[in-house]
Amino acid sequence: MKRALRNTLALAGLLLMIGSFAWMQFRQAETPERPRESKTARSPTTPSPFSLVVLDPGHGGQDSGAMCGGVLEKDLTLDVARRIDRLLDSEGVATLMTRLGDTYVSLADRAAFANRVRNCIFVSIHFNEDNKPVASGVETYYAAHQITAGSFLASWLPFLWRPLSDSPNPESQNLAGFVQEALVARTRAVDRGTQARQFFVIANVTSPAVLMEGGFLTNKEDISKLASEDYRDQIAAAVADGILRYREAASQRKSTLAATAGESAE
Numbered sequence: 205m206k207r208a209l210r211n212t213l214a215l216a217g218l219l220l221m222i223g224s225f226a227w228m229q230f231r232q233a234e235t236p237e238r239p240r241e242s243k244t245a246r247s248p249t250t251p252s253p254f255s256l257v258v259l260d261p262g263h264g265g266q267d268s269g270a271m272c273g274g275v276l277e278k279d280l281t282l283d284v285a286r287r288i289d290r291l292l293d294s295e296g297v298a299t300l301m302t303r304l305g306d307t308y309v310s311l312a313d314r315a316a317f318a319n320r321v322r323n324c325i326f327v328s329i330h331f332n333e334d335n336k337p338v339a340s341g342v343e344t345y346y347a348a349h350q351i352t353a354g355s356f357l358a359s360w361l362p363f364l365w366r367p368l369s370d371s372p373n374p375e376s377q378n379l380a381g382f383v384q385e386a387l388v389a390r391t392r393a394v395d396r397g398t399q400a401r402q403f404f405v406i407a408n409v410t411s412p413a414v415l416m417e418g419g420f421l422t423n424k425e426d427i428s429k430l431a432s433e434d435y436r437d438q439i440a441a442a443v444a445d446g447i448l449r450y451r452e453a454a455s456q457r458k459s460t461l462a463a464t465a466g467e468s469a470e
């Protein structure tokens with residue numbers, strides 16, 4: 205009898221602990237990290253399709269990503285992400301980064317981070333490798349199926365099952381198109397196009413999400429270009445361009461939709 209009581213008490217204690225942990229997480233979720241204030245306020249009449257860009261420098265810490273000679277993908281991704289961050293900041297676009305230094309962040313944590321930010325777009329930065337040293341150029345991916353927006357609590361409890369969309373998110377596809385177009389225009393690198401691929405980090409984000417590969421560490425020409433700061437600046441400028449053009453196109457679509465809705469309401 206005593207034993208049963210002890211077990212019940214232990215179980216109640218455990219439940220209380222889980223409950224308070226969930227509550228703490230939920231409370232924290234209500235006050236996400238404050239994004240940087242925009243320097244230039246956007247005109248209130250232009251509907252913005254997103255209010256924040258989450259930049260995701262691939263790899264980090266013990267995960268170096270692709271390696272060639274002394275060049276590590278994790279260093280390149282952070283370098284380019286910081287450049288994009290500065291450019292977007294100067295354009296008055298708020299940003300957050302999934303890592304700020306050489307630290308390991310799991311793919312699940314990166315996706316969960318983005319899912320806690322409302323009204324954002326997600327851009328993951330990577331560099332490529334291939335068995336064949338001839339492979340070269342830039343490419344941008346969107347997920348074939350992204351998780352669908354669930355309850356806010358679900359973003360804190362990753363074990364909750366969340367259904368996948370049947371087809372790619374058209375916003376992710378659009379964003380990938382703009383980023384890829386700008387990359388090719390700025391870098392004159394080989395255009396490997398946009399493709400649907402189920403990369404974990406973009407498939408598990410509810411917002412428009414893309415993953416760009418800015419060149420091959422296994423290609424002599426690509427790697428010698430990537431060693432130059434100017435070239436990395438060009439890549440960063442291209443990604444920023446792509447994001448801004450996507451924003452422009454998406455807000456035009458939004459205002460057209462709003463106008464059409466307004467007309468039909470009259």
Ligand SMILES: [Zn+2]
Nearest residue numbers: 262269330331
């Ligand atoms: Zn990578």
